[in-house]
Amino acid sequence: MSKDLFLRLLNASGCLDALTAPEVARGLDGFVTKTITPLPREGNAPPRIAETAHGMLNAIGLANPGRERFLADTLPQLRELGVPLWISVGGFCAADYAETCAALEDVEAVELNLSCPNVDEAADSAAEIVAACRRATALPLYAKLSAAHPDVAEVARAVAAAGADGLSLVNTLRGLAIDPRTLQPVLARAQGGLSGPTLKPVALATVFACYSATKLPIVGMGGVTCAQDVVDLVACGAQDVALGTVLFSDPDAPVRIRTDLTSADLDEVFAAAYKKSAVLA
Amino acid sequence: MSRRERLSVNGVETVGAYTLLRLDRGTLDPGAPGQFFMLEAPGRLLPRALSLCLAPTGELAFLLDAVGPGTAALCALEPGDRIHVFGPLGNGFRLDVGRPLLVGGGIGMAPLPYLRAAIGDAPVVLGFRSDRHAEAAALLPAAEVVVDPVLVTSCIEDGYDVLACGPEPMLRAVADIAPDAQLAWEAPMACGYGACYGCAVDIGGELKRLCVEGPVLAAA
Structure with missing residues (x-):
């Protein structure tokens, strides 16, 4: 953790490959992997991305090498980077998640992806999944939730009661873009996850509501493009902050935002926001 | 770098x-x-x-x-x-070919002027959808130019090392004629450096990131 910043800057899961861009990952206080599922997944057919007015849609579909190959090949290579590792874990039932958690050791934290908009939802509830993972591991467990739930604070309370150590807020929201020439959806899967600046007010509201409801440590994310966005999330109760879509257009964003956060004038604002989040009702 | x-x-x-x-x-x-x-x-x-x-x-x-x-x-x-x-x-064209032929379709001609400057004075064939689009052939002096409905693939003769860039149907047609061709593909990309997984294309039956594995790939 960077003491100067009072927080950790991470990447949002699925927004960086530390093995193809190690220099970008080394600019972060932790690298969050793409979500790992028990079996390998090719992901969805292309086109998988579309730009929107103030955001983008993706329907990658949890492309990943699967648990076995991740543990044998990918994880050892990631360890060589010397960056604290957060492992994003996914699945289709509580046992899927718990088995991956049980196989993990010596990592910074586990993020349970309970909210990918691009695959069919797990049959078990978020709280059931967290409870199963809690029994499987002593590692810090962060539950990644969707702001699409009608009462996300209630879900936050439920996962807190089930043993979550923290929350990752927010995942993308489901959206769709139409190709003006064909009047067909741009994405092969039609719907995808909406991210980017358009998501920021949703992220602020969700972090605010879930921090008020649980007081759990929160990794805030959603539309962060600059230091002020980080301050805003912290003011709403986030303890750490993750960068997502901004990494696509600016691989230097971690360094740029860190530099701006430690600049003299923003430092005071940031300290004030941090204190405020500690006393939020 | x-x-x-x-x-x-x-x-x-x-x-x-x-x-x-x-x-x-x-x-x-x-x-x-x-x-x-x-x-x-x-x-x-x-x-x-x-x-x-x-x-x-x-x-x-x-x-x-x-x-x-x-x-x-x-x-x-x-x-x-x-x-x-x-x-x-990404990965560019291999230049160590004996008898290069540069093939471009439409805006796919974009990398060919820089490619010809690097590879020496290679013959070039270009296909466009209209005469106005074909004016861009001025960037490649002495190129053979065809305009729709004539297809650029009709200009590819045997015995050349084909280096091609163009729309996907053209590249697939080139691959049929010249299985050893080097093809420069295109896909929507958010990042260009392997982070977003948006530019996945089917390569040998597997979805791979074009920005990391390509954009220039062997036809077969």
């Missing part, structure tokens, strides 16, 4: 139906022919992936087709404007 830098626009020229955007090179390396750069598109969230067209001394030049809001914003740049540019990225 790829870097990200803010570059100044030196010139914006109309070339038939296309636009040639000339940027001051800054300290960026032009890279190998077929490699690409991510260009900030003013007012848009995501940069646009463009292969280098020409590398005059001190400059990087890109050929653009204004097909959407991002490329339109790039075509609307004026001398003195500055945009972020990241690159060079």
